[in-house]
Amino acid sequence: MPNKQNNKAVPSSIGLIILGIIVIAANLRTPLTSVSPLVSLIRDDIHISNTLAGLITTVPLLAFALLSPLVPKLGQRYGVERIIMIALLSLTVGIVIRSLSGAANLFIGTAILGFAIAVCNVLLPSIIKRDFPNKIGAMTGVYSISMSLCGAIASGISVPLAANAGLKWQGALGIWGVLSFVSVLCWLPQLRSQTKQTTTASQQMASNDVNVWKSLIAWQVTLFMGIQSMVFYVLIAWLPEILKQQGIHPNQSGWYLSIMQLVMLPFVFIVPVIAGRMSSQRLLVVITTILLLMGTIGLLYGSSNMILLWIIMLGIGGGFAFSLSMMFFGLRTENAHQAAKLSGMAQSIGYLFAAVGPALIGYLHDATNSWNLPLFILLGAAVLLFLVGIGAARNRFVDSKIVASCHGKDDKYVWQNYGDH
Numbered sequence: 001m002p003n004k005q006n007n008k009a010v011p012s013s014i015g016l017i018i019l020g021i022i023v024i025a026a027n028l029r030t031p032l033t034s035v036s037p038l039v040s041l042i043r044d045d046i047h048i049s050n051t052l053a054g055l056i057t058t059v060p061l062l063a064f065a066l067l068s069p070l071v072p073k074l075g076q077r078y079g080v081e082r083i084i085m086i087a088l089l090s091l092t093v094g095i096v097i098r099s100l101s102g103a104a105n106l107f108i109g110t111a112i113l114g115f116a117i118a119v120c121n122v123l124l125p126s127i128i129k130r131d132f133p134n135k136i137g138a139m140t141g142v143y144s145i146s147m148s149l150c151g152a153i154a155s156g157i158s159v160p161l162a163a164n165a166g167l168k169w170q171g172a173l174g175i176w177g178v179l180s181f182v183s184v185l186c187w188l189p190q191l192r193s194q195t196k197q198t199t200t201a202s203q204q205m206a207s208n209d210v211n212v213w214k215s216l217i218a219w220q221v222t223l224f225m226g227i228q229s230m231v232f233y234v235l236i237a238w239l240p241e242i243l244k245q246q247g248i249h250p251n252q253s254g255w256y257l258s259i260m261q262l263v264m265l266p267f268v269f270i271v272p273v274i275a276g277r278m279s280s281q282r283l284l285v286v287i288t289t290i291l292l293l294m295g296t297i298g299l300l301y302g303s304s305n306m307i308l309l310w311i312i313m314l315g316i317g318g319g320f321a322f323s324l325s326m327m328f329f330g331l332r333t334e335n336a337h338q339a340a341k342l343s344g345m346a347q348s349i350g351y352l353f354a355a356v357g358p359a360l361i362g363y364l365h366d367a368t369n370s371w372n373l374p375l376f377i378l379l380g381a382a383v384l385l386f387l388v389g390i391g392a393a394r395n396r397f398v399d400s401k402i403v404a405s406c407h408g409k410d411d412k413y414v415w416q417n418y419g420d421h
Contacts, residue, residue, distance in 0.1 A: 014131075342398060
């Protein structure tokens with residue numbers, strides 16, 4: 001078994017690092033979810049087209065896809081704590097630039113904050129794997145609920161801040177720079193606790209390294225992350241329009257979208273805790289699939305009087321799927337470095353799916369003038385999520401040799417099962 005302690009940074013205080021993780025997680029969706037309700041105000045104020053307005057939410061997702069594979073190497077070379085601090089400072093700068101007037105500032109700031117969030121997205125799971133190896137489920141739950149709750153709050157208060165509080169769209173977006181600056185202050189103690197890897201530790205890391213891009217189970221985790229991301233962002237983008245086709249009033253459809261996000265919250269905390277106590281998470285994958293299938297079938301064929309039930313099923317299913325995708329980074333890897341590499345790979349592909357999904361679904365709707373085909377696509381996505389999820393939920397690491405040795409199997413077992421990975 002590799003020595004996990006040689007390259008572990010000893011946090012100055014366990015409470016401080018938990019606080020740092022919570023506050024950083026709070027920043028990972030708020031700069032994104034605060035934009036969507038303000039798109040029309042931004043478009044009309046700076047006179048941009050609907051196409052450019054749509055890019056405001058697409059640019060960060062593309063930034064995630066481009067940078068995520070590079071982040072683990074940066075963390076390994078310069079130190080995870082230092083790279084996260086640079087990302088948080090960049091996030092604050094990006095939010096400030098984005099809130100200035102002008103289309104150029106809007107997109108430059110959006111790109112900067114997208115790259116910054118990508119860094120934190122990739123490295124936070126590795127921090128949890130490194131510093132809380134026996135509490136991965138609980139810490140992933142805390143991290144997930146902080147991200148989801150603050151993201152939901154940002155969606156709800158953006159328009160009131162812009163219109164009722166008189167901050168305009170610039171102030172409603174810029175105010176989140178305060179939260180990112182607070183995260184900088186909360187992360188400062190971790191810079192003092194960062195330790196450099198010794199030569200021996202680096203050699204051990206190299207000897208136990210694995211190319212996740214050649215691991216079957218890593219691809220299964222990656223596809224699970226990608227498909228659930230696509231489903232989530234498609235629903236975020238188009239659920240109100242889908243509900244309008246069902247005869248739901250526009251104001252009411254907006255509330256249903258909020259309800260879908262709110263019902264996710266308990267499950268993004270509970271599911272990781274349960275998953276962390278299971279040797280295999282296949283049962284949770286089955287539950288996830290059933291919920292997503294039933295919710296989508298309900299939208300297609302169910303009674304409009306039961307819309308709330310379908311929305312709740314989609315919300316719970318989405319909460320299960322997101323939580324499992326986050327948990328797999330820690331559960332399917334043997335050390336923090338592998339967790340960072342798997343997180344980088346999965347989030348790169350995952351957010352590429354997320355960026356393409358809403359546009360593809362919108363195109364299919366325009367081509368057919370109906371939401372039926374897009375909903376059938378979501379049904380197919382749920383089935384694919386099940387197929388890759390069953391593989392990702394196996395009690396295996398991305399490096400089968402390490403798994404076999406952990407379970408005390410002999411060399412024959414390792415050789416026979418190597419192809420499964």
